[in-house]
Amino acid sequence: MPLVGPLKIKAQLRCGSDFAMGPGKADLLEAIDREGSISAAGRALGMSYRRAWLLVDEMNRTWKRPLVETVAGGGKDRGAHVTETGRQVLAAYRDLEARLVESAGGEALARLQRLLLDEPRPSQKGA
């Protein structure tokens, strides 16, 4: 997830009540591209196979064409690859994140940083 100093920015694309793209899905697409299977990509990100599969399923249901295709047969270790649409979506999402990061580094953030502590004070008892 992009960071600008102390600022964390999260961009999520919705499709109805589902999420079509976000930081976790973008990282997973990149890992599938690198690792060549959903299970290996999940492992690389410390994600269960079930979780990785659910994220892929959500991505494949929320865009006009699937973002990931799996090779038939071979169970959970079968190969998977990012489709051309998947590459387009990933590139546009990373562009959007970069644009958000660029625009965040302005005067409003500078005002916030002047008032922000480097480390929190200890919690008070009470209430």
Add this chain to the structure above:
Amino acid sequence: MPLVGPLKIKAQLRCGSDFAMGPGKADLLEAIDREGSISAAGRALGMSYRRAWLLVDEMNRTWKRPLVETVAGGGKDRGAHVTETGRQVLAAYRDLEARLVESAGGEALARLQRLLLDEPRPSQKGA
């Protein structure tokens, strides 16, 4: 949380491992300003008193000066108000959000919207 069409943008400010400001804390500050107490603000947002109090405590420990001051005595229904620093932080955070929203509505988002479905397809069985 700001929305630009299907895009949801979340800006969070960290202080060490704590969060100093984000969408929930900004809404809570506004509600305290309107309602005049932490408990009434929590109720207005459908948040437990404990949760509201913890968010206020976190805000009051992560900025150079407290963002919320409570009136002594009266238990959980005692009054609270947003400090001058609280107003400055809130205004700068809302400016930052507005800037992110403004910058998001560009060409990368248009590319994503062209590929995005309006509603997800039904889930497939299997995996």
